[in-house]
Amino acid sequence: MKIPCDAVAERVALGEALGELAAHAESCERCRRVVDLPGKLGATRHEIDPGLGFAARMTVGAQHRIVARRRRRVTAGLAAAVAAGALAVFVFTRTPDPERAPTEVATDTTQPAPEPVVEPTPDDELAALIHLADVDRSSRLSADWSEIEKPLRPYRKLLQGVTP
Amino acid sequence: MAMRADARSRLLAELAATPARKGYAIAYDLLRNRAEAEEAVQEALARACESIADLRDPAAAPAWFLRIVTTLCLRTLRRRRLKKRLFGWWPGSDDELDAAPTSADTGTGDIAERMHAMATIEPRTALEGQQALSSMMSKLDVLSPQQRTALVLRYGHDLPVAEVAELLGVELATVKTHLVRGLARLRDLMEEHR
Numbered sequence: 001m002k003i004p005c006d007a008v009a010e011r012v013a014l015g016e017a018l019g020e021l022a023a024h025a026e027s028c029e030r031c032r033r034v035v036d037l038p039g040k041l042g043a044t045r046h047e048i049d050p051g052l053g054f055a056a057r058m059t060v061g062a063q064h065r066i067v068a069r070r071r072r073r074v075t076a077g078l079a080a081a082v083a084a085g086a087l088a089v090f091v092f093t094r095t096p097d098p099e100r101a102p103t104e105v106a107t108d109t110t111q112p113a114p115e116p117v118v119e120p121t122p123d124d125e126l127a128a129l130i131h132l133a134d135v136d137r138s139s140r141l142s143a144d145w146s147e148i149e150k151p152l153r154p155y156r157k158l159l160q161g162v163t164p
Numbered sequence: 165m166a167m168r169a170d171a172r173s174r175l176l177a178e179l180a181a182t183p184a185r186k187g188y189a190i191a192y193d194l195l196r197n198r199a200e201a202e203e204a205v206q207e208a209l210a211r212a213c214e215s216i217a218d219l220r221d222p223a224a225a226p227a228w229f230l231r232i233v234t235t236l237c238l239r240t241l242r243r244r245r246l247k248k249r250l251f252g253w254w255p256g257s258d259d260e261l262d263a264a265p266t267s268a269d270t271g272t273g274d275i276a277e278r279m280h281a282m283a284t285i286e287p288r289t290a291l292e293g294q295q296a297l298s299s300m301m302s303k304l305d306v307l308s309p310q311q312r313t314a315l316v317l318r319y320g321h322d323l324p325v326a327e328v329a330e331l332l333g334v335e336l337a338t339v340k341t342h343l344v345r346g347l348a349r350l351r352d353l354m355e356e357h358r
Contacts, residue, residue, distance in 0.1 A: 009344060009347055009348055009351070010344050012347060013340065013343035013344040013346075013347050014325060014340060014343065014344075015318075015324075015325070030351065030355070033351050033354055033355070034347055034348075034351050037319075037347055037350055037351065038319045040296070040300055041300070041315055041316070041319035041320055041350075042319050042320060042322070043293075043296075043297060043300070044193070044297060044300055044301060044304070044316070044320055045193055045316075045320040045321065046189075046192060046193060047189075048188075048189065048192050048198075050185060050188050050202075054184070054185065054188070055180045055181055055184060056180075057202070058180045058184045058202070058205055058206055058209055059176055059177070059180045059209070061202070061206035061209075061210075062176060062180070062206050062207075062209035062210040062213065063176070063210075065206060065207060065209075065210035066210045066213060066214060069210065069214070
């Protein structure tokens, strides 16, 4: 429950009539002080004369501010656009440094990925068989038969005149 | 484009008349400095004219403008408070930060005005009134910017709570809280100084 002093302060603050609390406000010194406060605060108001040409001064000042702010906004926009353009040019025209390339390779410690085992397809096998069947080509390319037959010559002599 | 510029200059002319004076009075009561109050009004005019496209109801322009003024003043008060917290320990900074309004700020710079004031009010009464006023102002400085703004608008400018909430851009309940807490804090400060 509110004590009467708080209730008085609240009513004074909201500008409501004190009603049944008026008797308490009269007898309590704290409440009397609170009741006096709005009057004292009202006295702080200065009826100040803004001086001659106030409206003109304010209009000119406001216009100056509007123009200055617009100029500042345009300048800031231009600066941002130039900065963005410069960044874009830098990013798109940048080439990797050739001197740095080997270093990058050397520092690459990752193992090369194993080559995937490709299962030979039936077509591949057929092509290999045809390749092997070409005896002339195979003999010509793959071996020097004169050299191979050289150690066999004595045996050939032994077999001369023998028919199987 | 031309239509927009035309609408902008029309709005500027409309706001620079009566609403700007009201905004200046609010800004001055919150900031207690002529130059800062004028700056706040000029800045608010510039912002209002730049955001004219956001304004749906042209009839709401003055209230919208006053809200911008109040927001700018709140920002200045917060900045001042932060500056005081950050650099308050520096020797000599108190003089700069807590500088009392000069005669140019209080509008008493004119000798004729001062002579007139002295002639109509008894010097002792005037002095006591001035002391009470400066004491209240120094106590207001202790409050948070929101509490101070709510109190100045509510009691200094005699605005209804709903309008204060609109100017501050907060809920009605929030303004009520600021008012109640601000008054309680002021009362405590007055008790401390007794």
